[in-house]
Amino acid sequence: MSLKPPFANTAKNVYLWALDSQNAETGWVQTGQWFPNANALPAVGTGTPSALSGVNPLSVTIPVSDPDGNANIARIYFLVAASPTPTVNGCHGFYDRPTGGLYLYNDALTSPILGSSQNGQCAVSAAATSMNAASTTSANLTLSMNLINPYLATPKNLYIWIVDQQGNGTGWIQAATWN
Numbered sequence: 001m002s003l004k005p006p007f008a009n010t011a012k013n014v015y016l017w018a019l020d021s022q023n024a025e026t027g028w029v030q031t032g033q034w035f036p037n038a039n040a041l042p043a044v045g046t047g048t049p050s051a052l053s054g055v056n057p058l059s060v061t062i063p064v065s066d067p068d069g070n071a072n073i074a075r076i077y078f079l080v081a082a083s084p085t086p087t088v089n090g091c092h093g094f095y096d097r098p099t100g101g102l103y104l105y106n107d108a109l110t111s112p113i114l115g116s117s118q119n120g121q122c123a124v125s126a127a128a129t130s131m132n133a134a135s136t137t138s139a140n141l142t143l144s145m146n147l148i149n150p151y152l153a154t155p156k157n158l159y160i161w162i163v164d165q166q167g168n169g170t171g172w173i174q175a176a177t178w179n
Contacts, residue, residue, distance in 0.1 A: 040067035042162040042169075047176035052158070056146040059128060062175050064162055065138035073097050076131075076141050077161040080122060084159045084172030091122035091151065095131060095141055102126040121151035147178070155179045 003012075014032040019025045045063035052058055066072045080091040086109060093104035093112065103112035104124045113119075116126045128144030147156070158176040163169040 039164070039166045039168060042066040042073055042164050044160045044162055044170055044173040044175055047158060047160075050176050052176055052178040056152075057123075057125060057128070057144055058146065058178075059142060059144045060158060060176055061140050061142045062158075062160055063134070063138060063140055064160070066162075066164055067137055068164065070133050070135070070137055070139040071097075072164045072166075073139065073162055074165045075163045077163070078143060079159040079161075079172065080145070080147065080156045080178060081159065082154070082156055084157075084174070089120060091119070091145070091147065091156075093124060095129065095143070097131065100131070102129045118148070120148065122147050 013030050015028040016031045017026060017028050043065045045065070047060040047062045049060065052060060062076075064070075064073060064076060074097055075094050076097070077094040078092070079086055081087070086092045086105075088109045089107050090105075090109065092109065093102065095102050101114050102116075102124055103114055104117045104119060104122070105112050107119045107121070117124060123146045125144040129142060131139055131141045133139045156178040157174050158178060159172040160175045161170055161172050
């Protein structure tokens with residue numbers, strides 16, 4: 001048996017009522033409890049390719065998963081930087097799963113820009129970015145971007161942070177290196 005949302009989202013008591021052939025019955029007896037699946041954390045795999053070169057535009061495919069189903073993934077944040085700390089004048093944005101929108105933050109890190117866009121450090125291509133289900137619990141995000149000089153001149157890492165529909169996240173996970 002499985003319960004459907006929103007009914008399945010909270011714990012329930014399980015009751016049974018037994019009736020024998022002589023019509024003797026137990027009445028409702030609590031026999032257990034139903035706990036909805038614990039919200040499992042999403043996960044990030046290693047990007048393909050895992051070592052990226054300075055060639056622009058660059059396309060990388062990142063495997064993502066959520067034991068609660070790949071549809072439970074809400075946002076996938078990306079950051080190209082030397083360390084997993086978003087800063088002003090950086091390459092930072094996100095893919096919004098429900099809308100399919102690709103966003104890149106402006107240089108001041110105050111406003112995300114929807115679609116193919118560019119800041120002083122990088123450019124992202126919405127047309128070349130996609131997310132495809134690999135199974136019921138996993139998907140692949142293909143992200144297409146360019147780094148802009150002088151941001152391109154020093155080695156960077158590609159970090160990914162997944163947030164699920166309940167607001168649980170992975171924290172920054174290094175998915176690739178960029179030399």
